Amino acid sequence: MLKRLGAWLGMVLLASPLWAGDLEGVVEIRSALGRRPRGKQQRIPGQQNGALYQAPARLTTPVDEVTNVVIYLLDTPGGPNKPAHFKINQKNRQFSPYVLPVVQGSTVDFVNGDVIFHSVYSQCDCGPPFHLPEFPQGESRSITFNQPGDVELFCAIHSEMNAHVLVLETGYFTMPDAEHKFKLDGVPPGKRILKAWHPLLKNPVTRIVEVPANGSLRIDLSL
Amino acid sequence: MRLRSRLLLLIALLVSAALAASFWVIFRAVRLQTLADLDRSLESAQHVWQSLSRAQAQSLATTTSGMAAEAGFVQVLRQTDRATLLDYLRQTQENNPSLDLLAVFDESGKLRVCTDPSFQPGASDLLLNSALDGTVGASFWQGSDSLFLAAAAPIYKQDSRLEGVLLLGTRLDSRYVETLAQDTGVQVALLPNRGTGFTTSSLLLGVQPPSLRLRSAPLPDYAGSSLGRFVLGRDLNAALAYVHTVYGQLFGLGVAVLGLAFLISIPLVGRMTNPVVLLEKTQAEMDAVFQANSDGLVALDQEGRVVHANPAAAICFGLELERLAGQNLQQLLPEEVLARLVATAPSQGQLVQRSLWRREGRNFQLTRTFVASQHLEVGSVLVTRELAAEADSDNPIGLLKGLTTRPQSPEEWLEFEKVRANLLWLSGQRDSDQSSPADWASAFQEMSWQAPTLRPNVSISRDCLRVILLNFWPGEAPELVAEEGGWWLVGSRPPLNLEREVLSGVAQENDGRLLEGSDGRPRLWLPCQLPC
Numbered sequence: 001m002l003k004r005l006g007a008w009l010g011m012v013l014l015a016s017p018l019w020a021g022d023l024e025g026v027v028e029i030r031s032a033l034g035r036r037p038r039g040k041q042q043r044i045p046g047q048q049n050g051a052l053y054q055a056p057a058r059l060t061t062p063v064d065e066v067t068n069v070v071i072y073l074l075d076t077p078g079g080p081n082k083p084a085h086f087k088i089n090q091k092n093r094q095f096s097p098y099v100l101p102v103v104q105g106s107t108v109d110f111v112n113g114d115v116i117f118h119s120v121y122s123q124c125d126c127g128p129p130f131h132l133p134e135f136p137q138g139e140s141r142s143i144t145f146n147q148p149g150d151v152e153l154f155c156a157i158h159s160e161m162n163a164h165v166l167v168l169e170t171g172y173f174t175m176p177d178a179e180h181k182f183k184l185d186g187v188p189p190g191k192r193i194l195k196a197w198h199p200l201l202k203n204p205v206t207r208i209v210e211v212p213a214n215g216s217l218r219i220d221l222s223l
Numbered sequence: 224m225r226l227r228s229r230l231l232l233l234i235a236l237l238v239s240a241a242l243a244a245s246f247w248v249i250f251r252a253v254r255l256q257t258l259a260d261l262d263r264s265l266e267s268a269q270h271v272w273q274s275l276s277r278a279q280a281q282s283l284a285t286t287t288s289g290m291a292a293e294a295g296f297v298q299v300l301r302q303t304d305r306a307t308l309l310d311y312l313r314q315t316q317e318n319n320p321s322l323d324l325l326a327v328f329d330e331s332g333k334l335r336v337c338t339d340p341s342f343q344p345g346a347s348d349l350l351l352n353s354a355l356d357g358t359v360g361a362s363f364w365q366g367s368d369s370l371f372l373a374a375a376a377p378i379y380k381q382d383s384r385l386e387g388v389l390l391l392g393t394r395l396d397s398r399y400v401e402t403l404a405q406d407t408g409v410q411v412a413l414l415p416n417r418g419t420g421f422t423t424s425s426l427l428l429g430v431q432p433p434s435l436r437l438r439s440a441p442l443p444d445y446a447g448s449s450l451g452r453f454v455l456g457r458d459l460n461a462a463l464a465y466v467h468t469v470y471g472q473l474f475g476l477g478v479a480v481l482g483l484a485f486l487i488s489i490p491l492v493g494r495m496t497n498p499v500v501l502l503e504k505t506q507a508e509m510d511a512v513f514q515a516n517s518d519g520l521v522a523l524d525q526e527g528r529v530v531h532a533n534p535a536a537a538i539c540f541g542l543e544l545e546r547l548a549g550q551n552l553q554q555l556l557p558e559e560v561l562a563r564l565v566a567t568a569p570s571q572g573q574l575v576q577r578s579l580w581r582r583e584g585r586n587f588q589l590t591r592t593f594v595a596s597q598h599l600e601v602g603s604v605l606v607t608r609e610l611a612a613e614a615d616s617d618n619p620i621g622l623l624k625g626l627t628t629r630p631q632s633p634e635e636w637l638e639f640e641k642v643r644a645n646l647l648w649l650s651g652q653r654d655s656d657q658s659s660p661a662d663w664a665s666a667f668q669e670m671s672w673q674a675p676t677l678r679p680n681v682s683i684s685r686d687c688l689r690v691i692l693l694n695f696w697p698g699e700a701p702e703l704v705a706e707e708g709g710w711w712l713v714g715s716r717p718p719l720n721l722e723r724e725v726l727s728g729v730a731q732e733n734d735g736r737l738l739e740g741s742d743g744r745p746r747l748w749l750p751c752q753l754p755c
Contacts, residue, residue: 049445049446049447050362050363050443050444050445050446050447050448051350051353051360051361051362051445052276052277052279052280052281052361052362052363052372053277053280053281053283053284053359053360053361053362053374054353054358054359054360054361055284055288055358055359055360063382094381094382095381098381098382121298121302123301123302129302154297154298154301155294156294156298157294158294159292159293159294159296159297159298159378159379160292160379160380160381161381162380162381162384163381199384200384
């Protein structure tokens with residue numbers, strides 16, 4: 001009995017730091033995130049529209065941009081997330097998920113779920129460009145991301161397909177759930193730099209937080 | 224002939240005027256119809272232009288959106304630098320000559336690359352802004368130096384995330400207006416507010432002539448603001464050129480027809496003059512007949528003056544032909560005789576015949592006929608017939624022609640006075656101022672009759688007696704009844720005062736008697752021998 005209790009305590013101690021706090025909160029988007037900066041002139045109501053041709057705006061499924069926000073801590077090694085194998089599906093001419101945060105050194109498998117060919121390429125500055133040539137349905141191609149940064153992915157055949165793999169040095173990151181709530185557990189106490197990243201944000205939103213040794217710190221983020 | 228020619232000329236002028244008026248009315252109607260057709264054609268051309276513009280805009284927008292979604296273009300856009308992208312766009316432009324402008328903007332509307340180095344994007348470009356809003360649009364678009372028909376399409380990433388905007392433009396230049404002019408058949412002018420304009424006809428610029436029909440339409444940009452004017456025009460004179468040609472041909476044809484008709488009418492006019500010649504010939508013949516007729520023919524006007532008379536009439540009346548013209552019938556005939564003629568004449572066409580005696584004693588017939596004529600100068604015609612040769616002794620009572628004729632010359636006056644004095648002498652009413660008839664014995668001899676003696680048993684020329692008595696004898700045909708020692712002369716009507724006075728004088732001077740019956744008819748008995 002004592003052995004069992006000692007082993008359980010030992011596992012608990014090994015599994016969690018001795019002093020760690022939690023960060024939790026709610027993320028909301030109030031800015032023009034995902035929208036371009038508008039020009040000075042807007043369409044004047046009532047003014048005659050001189051358009052000779054006008055196509056309706058592209059019909060898309062409404063996307064909750066909050067679910068694409070990645071919240072991570074800067075300069076905080078370790079963390080619950082470790083380098084691992086992830087999968088991004090290519091289905092219905094879309095990469096899914098659209099945003100995938102991974103720890104540096106992780107490998108992502110791209111699986112073609114469409115009946116048509118797809119490819120994967122990237123030209124970002126965060127690493128060497130790569131191109132995974134066209135591959136058919138059911139096959140997959142893999143690539144390992146060793147350099148941190150936002151790696152934007154495209155399909156060479158279908159220009160509208162793209163995705164972001166955010167390669168992080170830390171394992172302390174999370175994404176809000178459907179209720180826009182997020183929680184980072186086991187964060188070492190002290191002053192930490194918390195960043196909220198989104199593909200359409202030029203610069204991530206930064207917060208300096210004082211993580212308590214015990215307990216939870218609530219931080220509501222407004223992007 | 225002149226009248227006929229003038230009439231023909233007038234008819235020709237009237238026909239020409241009628242034809243010209245008809246052509247004018249037709250041309251006027253054609254002109255109005257052409258004006259309406261021009262307006263309709265301009266309206267139709269405007270619709271064609273708008274439809275073509277919309278079709279071109281849709282085609283350009285489709286091209287633009289297709290290129291914006293083309294993987295090769297997007298790959299070049301994402302994977303290459305600005306110079307490579309510009310080369311790609313220029314290569315695309317070479318492959319599509321209709322594209323005059325290709326520009327790529329980033330997601331914030333900032334120009335990344337453009338095939339036109341001078342292009343300076345405006346911050347208030349609603350077409351670009353609309354594309355940045357995700358709308359594929361096309362409209363007229365103001366470039367740096369000219370107008371474009373431009374389309375802008377967003378370049379999307381996944382989940383409609385905007386990556387940029389692709390703008391393609393076709394320059395509205397002379398080629399554009401010429402092509403449109405060929406398609407619509409009208410003159411086209413593109414007059415932008417800024418930059419160079421183009422036109423297919425200089426008539427559309429500056430002060431337009433009144434014959435030019437215009438239709439102007441604004442050139443709106445994507446927001447509806449005017450970038451200039453699009454002018455369509457057609458010249459009425461050009462549209463009516465064919466009508467003018469036809470009108471000229473018709474005019475020439477009309478002139479030719481009239482000239483030909485005139486030429487043809489010349490012999491006709493000549494033929495029409497023949498009746499005139501024939502009429503003149505007939506008139507000459509009738510004049511010859513008139514002059515040569517043994518009957519005396521006298522044409523009188525409505526006032527009884529002699530208009531025409533032939534020589535036979537002059538002989539009958541004992542006057543020269545020249546002096547007969549213009550004489551009034553009252554001067555030619557005794558007043559009483561004239562009164563009888565008038566009283567007994569007059570229904571139209573009725574022949575009135577009278578027996579008259581000339582002063583030398585010969586008898587002739589006077590026939591008067593009214594002529595049914597509307598001519599004012601011809602009222603009636605007198606036809607006289609010489610009956611002296613026939614010796615119509617059964618109609619002994621006549622009138623002494625010329626007794627009342629006004630003397631026209633001293634010789635006539637002398638002749639008249641001799642006859643008058645003789646008559647007065649015979650009737651016992653001598654004029655003391657007058658000399659005796661014996662003084663004019665030679666004159667009497669010339670007149671081939673002798674004055675009757677006043678003594679009984681002295682023979683007297685029956686004709687002379689008639690000459691004397693007929694002038695004052697009542698009635699027309701005195702009845703002669705022989706009685707021993709003399710003759711009874713019976714009148715047919717009661718005598719007039721003058722007649723009674725003269726007859727009484729004759730009876731008294733010749734130891735005769737004058738009786739009047741219960742019916743008033745005079746009965747004169749003369750105790751003389753009347754040699755027949």
